[in-house]
Amino acid sequence: MISCDEAVRQLWDYLDRALSPADFEAVEGHLAFCRRCCGEAEFARELRDFLASQSASEVPGDVRARLERFVDEI
Numbered sequence: 035m036i037s038c039d040e041a042v043r044q045l046w047d048y049l050d051r052a053l054s055p056a057d058f059e060a061v062e063g064h065l066a067f068c069r070r071c072c073g074e075a076e077f078a079r080e081l082r083d084f085l086a087s088q089s090a091s092e093v094p095g096d097v098r099a100r101l102e103r104f105v106d107e108i
Contacts, residue, residue, distance in 0.1 A: 036060045041071045045078055 041064040047053050048061040065072045081101070085093070093101075 036064050038064070038068060038071055041065065041068065042074060045071075045075055046082075049075070049079055049082060 041048075041061050044053060044057060044061050048058060051058070053061065065075055085101070
């Protein structure tokens with residue numbers, strides 16, 4: 035079983051389905067039992083979907099800056 039740190043490190047690749055099948059299964063297995071990481075995955079999924087649905091000009095500059103800092107911290 036992988037750690038929370040490892041699951042979070044691979045989260046964006048997991049959501050983009052850019053992991054090997056073994057790594058994908060490892061992250062998926064971790065998310066199946068870890069509520070904290072599952073919550074982070076859900077937030078990341080919602081954030082990704084929101085950003086994909088908006089044009090760059092529609093996202094206010096201050097919101098974009100906060101999101102970029104948040105993503106950099108992950």
